[in-house]
Amino acid sequence: MVLTSKIKTRIFYASVAVGFLLFIGFCLTVRNQLEQNHLISYGSVYEVRRTGRANLIRLAYECQIDNKTYKSDIEYSGTVISLEDSKVFEGKSFPVVYYPKFPHLNTMLVLPKDFEQFNIPFPDSLKWVLPLIKK
Numbered sequence: 221m222v223l224t225s226k227i228k229t230r231i232f233y234a235s236v237a238v239g240f241l242l243f244i245g246f247c248l249t250v251r252n253q254l255e256q257n258h259l260i261s262y263g264s265v266y267e268v269r270r271t272g273r274a275n276l277i278r279l280a281y282e283c284q285i286d287n288k289t290y291k292s293d294i295e296y297s298g299t300v301i302s303l304e305d306s307k308v309f310e311g312k313s314f315p316v317v318y319y320p321k322f323p324h325l326n327t328m329l330v331l332p333k334d335f336e337q338f339n340i341p342f343p344d345s346l347k348w349v350l351p352l353i354k355k
Contacts, residue, residue, distance in 0.1 A: 250319070250322075250325060253319055254317065254318075254319045254325055254327070255337065255338055257319060257320065258317040258318060258319060258320075258338060259317070259318055259319075259320050260315050260316065260317055260318075260340075261283050261284065261285050261315075261316045261318060261326075262283065262284075262313050262314070262315055262316060263281040263282055263283030263284075263313065263314060263315075263316040263326075263328055264281060264282065264283075264311065264312065264313045264314075265279050265280065265281045265309045265310050265311065265312055265313075265314070265328075266280055266281065266282060266310070266311075267279075267280040267310065268280075268303070268306050268307050268309055268310045269303075270298070270303045271295070274297070274298075275297065275298030275299075276295045276296070276297060276298065277295065277296045277297075277298060277300075277301060277302075277303055277306045278293050278294075278295050279293060279294050279295075279296070279306070279309055279328065279330065280292075280293040281293065281294070281314070281316070281328050283316040283318075283326060283328075285316075285318055285323040285326070286323065288323070290318075290323060290324055290326060292324075292326055292327070292328070294327060294328050294330065296330075296331070299354060300331070300353060300354055301331075301352055301353055301354060302352075302354065305352040306352070308352070309330070314328050314329060314330050314346070315328070315329045315340075315343075316328050316329070317329060317338055317340075330346075330349065331349065331353060332350070332353075
């Protein structure tokens, strides 16, 4: 069988499409596992900054899980919270949910919508965050 360049191109695009679908499926599976089988730790925000043209606020944090330090970040839209208001998060501690088999898969819970996503009640100790959220 002779593989023409047209057939090779189709095979390439089909391979890319299948790879992309597998990647999306993997990401959805991991996210589902994190939502269903998570544990909670605590982490502290060490940097708050604005990123990109989309006016995103990035909270960089680190957490201790099984005596190892993991660094990650979470982003919020500037329409949800302003950079000036978010600066108060620097140095503060928040809950972090993580998947026990892969603790590097973690996310910090800061806003009420974050807690809702994991079916965790918003704690009274974080009520000070509520006035900072833009309605």
